[in-house]
Each structure stands twice: as structure tokens, then as C-alpha cells.
Amino acid sequence: MQDNAIRDTTHSETAPHSAAVLAAYLATWNAADPRELRALLEAHWSADVTYTDxxxxxxxxxxxxALVAAVHGQFPGFVFTVVGEPDGHHRQVRLQWGLGPEGGEPVVIGSDVVVLDAEGKVVDVRGFLDVVPEVAA
Known part of the structure; x- marks a missing residue:
């Protein structure tokens, strides 16, 4: 994982949570162990979180x-990393991520907008796929 700090472009409310949010977000998507995943979700994600891509x-x-398990099933051994510089404002964080073999170039690149609740837990994610490999028919 790159050591990216989240650039707070307009509002200081994001700053106290930024580094922890980014680390926990990527750790969640990279967690292959169900117990580790559950612990990350309970610690860093609201119980009523919504995710849409x-x-x-x-x-x-x-x-x-179920979604994280499906991603690991489709891309075994791949890891999520930050691509570019995340930024945020008003309890929102925007980041571009890559999914690929550890230490290699990402084969999928996407962008997520992560919304935090008042305690700094993830309450909503809006995801976009920027680069997706073509699948042979």
C-alpha cells in the first residue's frame, strides 16, 4: 500500500479521520480472512452502510x-492499492484505487467516494469503474 495522505481540499472535518479511513478502507477490501474482515467492518463501517457501484x-x-468475498473469488491473490492522491471534504473521501497482483500493475482501476458518519465510520460508498479489462467471449 502506498503511503498516501488524504488532501483535505476545503474542510477540516475530514482531516481527523483521513489516514485511518484510508488504511481501514483498503484493509477491508484486502481482508481474505472472514474473521479479520468482520472485525474491520465492525470497527470502521456503520452497521447500516450502503455500497453501490x-x-x-x-x-x-x-x-x-459477501461482496468482498466475491471480489477475492474472482481475483484470487490480487490486492487493492491507492492510485493517485486521495482528497476529501465534509466527511467525504474520494480515492482512486487499483486492483492487481501484489507488487504488479493494477488490472482494474476504479474510483470511490466514501462518506463517513459523525464517528468517522463508513456509512456510504459510491464506486465507479475507470479501467476494466475486456473479457474474452
Whole structure:
């Protein structure tokens, strides 16, 4: 994982949570062990979190657990890393991420907008896929 700090562009409310949010967010997506994943969700994600991207719309810890497991099933051994410089404002963090072999170039690149609740837990994620490999028919 790169050592990216989140640039707070307009509002100091994001700053107290920024480094921890980014680390926990990536750790969650990279957690292959179900117990580790559950602990990360309980510590850093709201129980009523919603997640929406072009391929999935899930809610709650159970929905995210299933989604993370599906990603690991489709891309075994791949890891999420930060691409570029994350930024944020008003309890929102925007980051571009890459998914690929550890130490290698990402094969999938996306962008997420992560919304935090008053305690700094993730309450909503809006994901976008920027680069997706073509699948042979």
C-alpha cells in the first residue's frame, strides 16, 4: 500500500479521520480472512452502510462481506492499492484505487467516494469503474 495522505481540499472535518479511513478502507477490501474482515467492518463501517457501484448494490456488514468475498473469488491473490492522491471534504473521501497482483500493475482501476458518519465510520460508498479489462467471449 502506498503511503498516501488524504488532501483535505476545503474542510477540516475530514482531516481527523483521513489516514485511518484510508488504511481501514483498503484493509477491508484486502481482508481474505472472514474473521479479520468482520472485525474491520465492525470497527470502521456503520452497521447500516450502503455500497453501490456499476456491478453491485449491497447494504450492511453481511452484504459487504459477501461482496468482498466475491471480489477475492474472482481475483484470487490480487490486492487493492491507492492510485493517485486521495482528497476529501465534509466527511467525504474520494480515492482512486487499483486492483492487481501484489507488487504488479493494477488490472482494474476504479474510483470511490466514501462518506463517513459523525464517528468517522463508513456509512456510504459510491464506486465507479475507470479501467476494466475486456473479457474474452
Amino acid at each position: 456499476p456491478l453491485a448494490e449491497v447494504g450492511g456488514h453481511d452484504g459487504l462481506t
